[in-house]
Amino acid sequence: MRRARLYRYQVPMDAGVVLRNQRLKSRIGLVVHLEQDDRTGEGEIAPLPGFSLESIDQAESIARLWLTQWAGGNEMSFDGVPPSVAFGLSCALAESDGRMPMSSCWQSVPLCTGDPDLLFDQLSCLPGRKIAKIKVGLYEPIRDSLLVNTLLEALDDLHLRLDANRAWTPDKAASFLRWLNPAVIDRIDFIEEPCGLPTQSLAFAAQSGIPIAWDESSREPGFTLEALPGVAAVIIKPTLTGSLAYCQQRIAGVHQAGMLAVVSSAxxxxxxxxxLSGLAQQLTPDAPPGLDTLSLMQAQVVRPWPASTLPLLDYADLSLIGVVES
Ligand SMILES: O=C(O)CCC(=O)c1ccccc1C(=O)O
Ligand SMILES: [Mg+2]
Known part of the structure; x- marks a missing residue:
């Protein structure tokens, strides 16, 4: 017996969540619940506006077609299925086949908003190497340098990941560097996409000695997985990448090229x-994932994240939008 249920959720976001210059008022996604005889599996399909090429409505109709075929007993593939749909469906399938790693540590690199006291609290919960992430490039570069200096000078075992999301011109990147304390530079693990163009980011890495990581670039057509000088890591956002098998293959490719693969939230x-936490634990045990985005939302969906105090929406709180069975 195969049965699939498809649900839609809509969760309000915090007021300040802006993606690519567009405010994200609420997060809309799908939850797929599969049953195969006595085994079940769940997955989430949540195309991200401004990042995913597929819309939520397109994702929904493709998921419906796929699930109808699956429930009819067909052997299924993810060829041509958009990334968010392929990722969600493949996770549900892997769970129902017992192939999905379950999270046991629920770890994430904390996203630091600039309040050092808050960061100290978040870091005290992290076992092992102290590492946090800061978004840069939203304000003047000097403000970013001074914040990085302050945090790294205050905590001598802290390491930082920075994320500029391509915000800097080469001039702005240079002024960030000018105000940075040279003594703390070696505790910046990497900066994601400092400049508008990949070639400018590579030049920044060479000039500054700060390793860079590819995020946006790694999902653009024509990108090749190679460890260019100064490139330390590749960010993998599975919802924007594809099926579980494809994400695994991608991560293996990053490792083979000699770089760090970092699983991250979309x-x-x-x-x-x-x-994602379970996957990161299994596939990238040496690189703590970037999953500290739950606090941007006003509710949790179906399964709780242990440390979160947000209210939990149950299946009864979601809209059931489809059921297919064999
Ligand atoms: O990577 C993380 O630590 C958090 C996730 C994150 O930064 C992000 C989440 C959604 C869309 C874009 C981004 C980004 O990399 O800027
Ligand atoms: Mg980024």
Missing amino acids: LESSLGLGQ
């Missing part, structure tokens, strides 16, 4: 974040 709900 603002999934607590359900998807929990699965």
